[in-house]
Amino acid sequence: MAQDTTRSGSLRQVTGLALPALAVLAAEPLYVLVDTAVVGHLGVVPLAALAVAGTVLAQLSTTLTFFSYGTTARAARLHGANRRADAVVEGVQASWLALAAGLLLIIVGQVFAGPIVRLLSGSGAVADAAVGWLRIALLGTPFILLTMAGNGWMRGVQDTARPLRYVLAGNGISAVLCPVLVYGADLGLTGSAIANVAAQVIAAGMFVRALVSERVPLRPVPALIRAQLGIGRDLMLRTLAFQVCYISATAVAAHTSAATVGAHQVVLQLWVFVALLLDAVAIAAQSLVGAALGAGEGAEARELAYRLTRYGLVFGVLCAIVFTLLAPVLPAVFTSDPAVLAEIPHAWWFFVALQPIGGVVFALDGVLLGAGDAGFMRNSTLVAAGFGFLPVVWTTNAFGWGLAGIWLALTAFLLVRLAAVLIRLRGGRWAVVGAVRA
Structure with a gap:
């Protein structure tokens, strides 16, 4: 052991x-x-x-x-x-x-x-x-x-x-x-x-x-390659769902106004930057949870999952505090255009509020990836995109809700994912022990 x-x-x-x-x-x-x-x-x-x-x-x-x-x-x-x-x-x-x-x-x-x-x-x-x-x-x-x-x-x-x-x-x-x-x-x-x-x-x-x-x-070894293709298919479909959401958000912003798409780009790049930080935590979660399950220690894997979730929550809260304090000055680092600066607050406070939620979701993404629970991750992301993000973003386009509507769609997307991963965490069906996930 x-x-x-x-x-x-x-x-x-x-x-x-x-x-x-x-x-x-x-x-x-x-x-x-x-x-x-x-x-x-x-x-x-x-x-x-x-x-x-x-x-x-x-x-x-x-x-x-x-x-x-x-x-x-x-x-x-x-x-x-x-x-x-x-x-x-x-x-x-x-x-x-x-x-x-x-x-x-x-x-x-x-x-x-x-x-x-x-x-x-x-x-x-x-x-x-x-x-x-x-x-x-x-x-x-x-x-x-x-x-x-x-x-x-x-x-x-x-x-x-x-x-x-x-x-x-x-x-x-x-x-x-x-x-x-x-x-x-x-x-x-x-x-x-x-x-x-x-x-x-x-x-x-x-x-x-x-x-x-x-x-x-x-x-x-053809059998191992086939197994890798299976998990690859699930993760690729999940990635495509993300891309459809982000491309749709940019398209709606571009059809609203130049200032809207500029402000969306600024806040979205900050979101991507924070996601990069959290992705590193998710990689650590993958390695640790996968090792625990491979050693047959399901209880330890579940304890790791809750501990990593707490780390993600704390990190998200800290990010929310930092970006709240930086709200008066940070947008001006990226643009001096008055119209873009006037639009940024419509997305900024969604971005701030999403930090703790993102901290939990991204940490649990790492946990479930480490568990090899790719099928669930694929399905939950497709549901979040199809029933959370896309209806809100295209309603935004139809009724002219602007940048606030676009980030409301991103919020709906993340909230559906949060609910899905928390339910999965509590159910425990992801914690399949063994050197290879059946």
């Missing part, structure tokens, strides 16, 4: 797992900022092209995060059962699946890059430049997915330090390479795309080397 220290769930241990995970989560957005700053000096067309093509690549990556989260859930159980080699084998299977999916996406992406970009931006110089960037950047897709798979199995065995080093090495080298290629080699926007692929190749290579060094069988 694994030692208790691997699953204690103390604040120190959660922080020790969450902080490196947070740095990994933040590394890609920070690299994108560097890339944007470099390309921004080329002119408005390259910058707009990067925005369009980068959005397509980011949405693709977001949709496929199951390579990380699904692998963590399965590997953590095996780690808790003192079956580290089998946990690493889950990483092997995820890597084979990532490689196959990445190669398929390269082929499909080369064919559809043009139509997708032109659907978003129309035709013209921006679209042409965006297509060129995207076709090069898509060559890094297998390496993006290999990095996700590597993060997944390492988090499952409670190793968040090495993924941090690997991701920082890849993005750090690429951040230096980007201006060299863009300006020094005079490649322009093409240099940005090449640097992006270089970052993915470097990080993925380190994860593959770590996998090989574990000295486990490296052959594909």
